[in-house]
Amino acid sequence: MEDNRKRVAIHLSTIIDDNGQMEYNTMQHIGALHEAGHADILTYGEEVNGEEVRNLVTIQDGKVTIKRSGAVMMHQKFLKVKLTENIFKHPHGSIHMETTTYELSYDKQSNPLTGKVCIAYTVKLNGQEERKHELTLTYKEEEPTE
Numbered sequence: 001m002e003d004n005r006k007r008v009a010i011h012l013s014t015i016i017d018d019n020g021q022m023e024y025n026t027m028q029h030i031g032a033l034h035e036a037g038h039a040d041i042l043t044y045g046e047e048v049n050g051e052e053v054r055n056l057v058t059i060q061d062g063k064v065t066i067k068r069s070g071a072v073m074m075h076q077k078f079l080k081v082k083l084t085e086n087i088f089k090h091p092h093g094s095i096h097m098e099t100t101t102y103e104l105s106y107d108k109q110s111n112p113l114t115g116k117v118c119i120a121y122t123v124k125l126n127g128q129e130e131r132k133h134e135l136t137l138t139y140k141e142e143e144p145t146e
Contacts, residue, residue, distance in 0.1 A: 004034060005033065006032065007143075008113070008142060009142050010044055011139075012026065012027045013026045013137075014134065015134040017133075030044065031043050031044025032044070038060055039058050039060045040115065042057040042139060043055065048070075048071045052071065053068055056068075056069075059115075062079065062104065063104075072090045072091075084099050084101075097124070097125060098123065099123050100122050101120070103121075113140070116137070117137040120133070121133050121135075
């Protein structure tokens with residue numbers, strides 16, 4: 001079986017609107033893109049409070065799934081105009097998440113290999129008031145390192 005993974009630079013930005021209180025986050029990582037049939041799969045690692053977290057982002061038509069494992073664990077699904085639920089587990093306990101996705105788009109170009117995922121959604125944590133989120137994930141193929 002051919003390994004078609006490509007090294008990519010990943011830029012992830014989030015905006016959280018908590019009743020007008022805005023929070024902005026950006027992260028950059030080097031990861032891998034694997035094209036598998038009708039899905040594109042991004043993998044990358046990050047450090048959370050000094051511990052490793054592995055991230056797996058599966059992008060399909062009308063659906064994005066983010067699975068995190070390690071110091072924190074989560075399996076969040078984004079389905080356009082659908083409510084999904086999951087449990088976010090971290091060293092200090094677990095949080096029940098209800099996510100409603102309003103906008104979901106994926107634009108992929110092949111030369112050069114780039115992609116952009118945009119998701120607009122709301123999240124309720126442990127039944128509290130929902131907060132609006134915008135997530136933008138972009139990737140670009142990197143030259144292999146020797």
